[in-house]
Amino acid sequence: MKKQDMNRDWIATARTLSQALPYLQRYEGATVVIKLGGHAMGSDEAMESFARDVVLMQQVGVKPVVVHGGGPMINKMLGQLGIESSFVNGKRVTDKATVEVVEMVLSGLVNKRIVQAINSQGGRAIGISGKDANLMVCEQADPELGFVGAPVAMDPSIVHELGEENLIPVIAPVGAGRDGETFNVNGDTAAGAIAGALHADRLLLLTDVSGVKDANGEVLTCLSSQQIKDLTEAGVIAGGMIPKTQTALDALRDGVRAVVILDGRAPNACLLELYTEHGAGSLIRD
Numbered sequence: 001m002k003k004q005d006m007n008r009d010w011i012a013t014a015r016t017l018s019q020a021l022p023y024l025q026r027y028e029g030a031t032v033v034i035k036l037g038g039h040a041m042g043s044d045e046a047m048e049s050f051a052r053d054v055v056l057m058q059q060v061g062v063k064p065v066v067v068h069g070g071g072p073m074i075n076k077m078l079g080q081l082g083i084e085s086s087f088v089n090g091k092r093v094t095d096k097a098t099v100e101v102v103e104m105v106l107s108g109l110v111n112k113r114i115v116q117a118i119n120s121q122g123g124r125a126i127g128i129s130g131k132d133a134n135l136m137v138c139e140q141a142d143p144e145l146g147f148v149g150a151p152v153a154m155d156p157s158i159v160h161e162l163g164e165e166n167l168i169p170v171i172a173p174v175g176a177g178r179d180g181e182t183f184n185v186n187g188d189t190a191a192g193a194i195a196g197a198l199h200a201d202r203l204l205l206l207t208d209v210s211g212v213k214d215a216n217g218e219v220l221t222c223l224s225s226q227q228i229k230d231l232t233e234a235g236v237i238a239g240g241m242i243p244k245t246q247t248a249l250d251a252l253r254d255g256v257r258a259v260v261i262l263d264g265r266a267p268n269a270c271l272l273e274l275y276t277e278h279g280a281g282s283l284i285r286d
């Protein structure tokens with residue numbers, strides 16, 4: 001690269017930082033819950049980029065809380081163990097043997113991979129699940145689904161306490177029942193319930209799609225609850241997007257200020273959303 005071009009690059013970097021000032025100020029002290037889905041985890045580079053974004057957010061005054069999924073990783077392990085698995089309306093039918101694998105994979109492999117990635121970038125992440133300190137107590141969601149949990153009582157105090165110590169909570173979507181059962185909770189549902197209990201400023205749902213699309217397949221950058229309801233009724237919002245938009249509506253009802261559905265595979269997706277005028281994905285708020 002010529003010296004002149006190199007200077008131009010650095011000047012652009014400085015300008016980007018300068019332009020981020022109002023956004024840095026806006027999100028100072030904000031609680032941002034980030035749901036990292038299994039499909040958005042992809043490669044080691046994607047994980048490193050995600051971890052870097054989270055550490056940077058904390059460095060500039062945000063309180064990040066990571067809630068993760070791991071559906072593809074659970075599928076892989078169930079396959080290796082020869083346990084068959086099926087889904088009803090996007091939720092895994094979870095018998096006793098399956099819930100044990102779910103907890104091992106989510107609280108073990110996936111959770112610690114994210115913790116390690118954040119720590120490698122200079123952060124101090126700590127991995128917990130909905131079971132820890134009674135963060136997310138569940139009831140059976142539907143007898144047909146077995147050990148799939150619906151969060152019914154949230155105690156977010158552990159998340160506040162970790163935040164005060166500058167620790168970044170990384171939360172696996174597994175909850176305890178009142179009779180000592182272990183429940184498998186959909187990652188989006190868990191993230192929505194945790195964001196709601198925290199009255200988070202933002203819930204970022206990182207997925208493998210670019211956002212909520214209209215009838216022409218264009219991403220809608222800004223939507224209200226009512227628009228979500230109308231688009232769902234019209235059949236435009238369908239399939240796997242329904243649980244995500246439902247999570248968004250529930251989270252808004254519970255006091256989350258805004259929810260963003262965005263493509264977690266895009267480089268620096270979180271930074272693009274929070275710190276640039278451009279934003280990313282679909283912002284849902286009333």
Ligand code: X2W
Pocket residue numbers: 036037038039068069070071072074090091092102148149173184185186187188
């Ligand atoms: C999910 C939990 C993991 C998850 C499952 O067993 O796959 C239910 O379906 P993603 O990667 O976010 O899809 N739980 C009840 O939600 O993972």
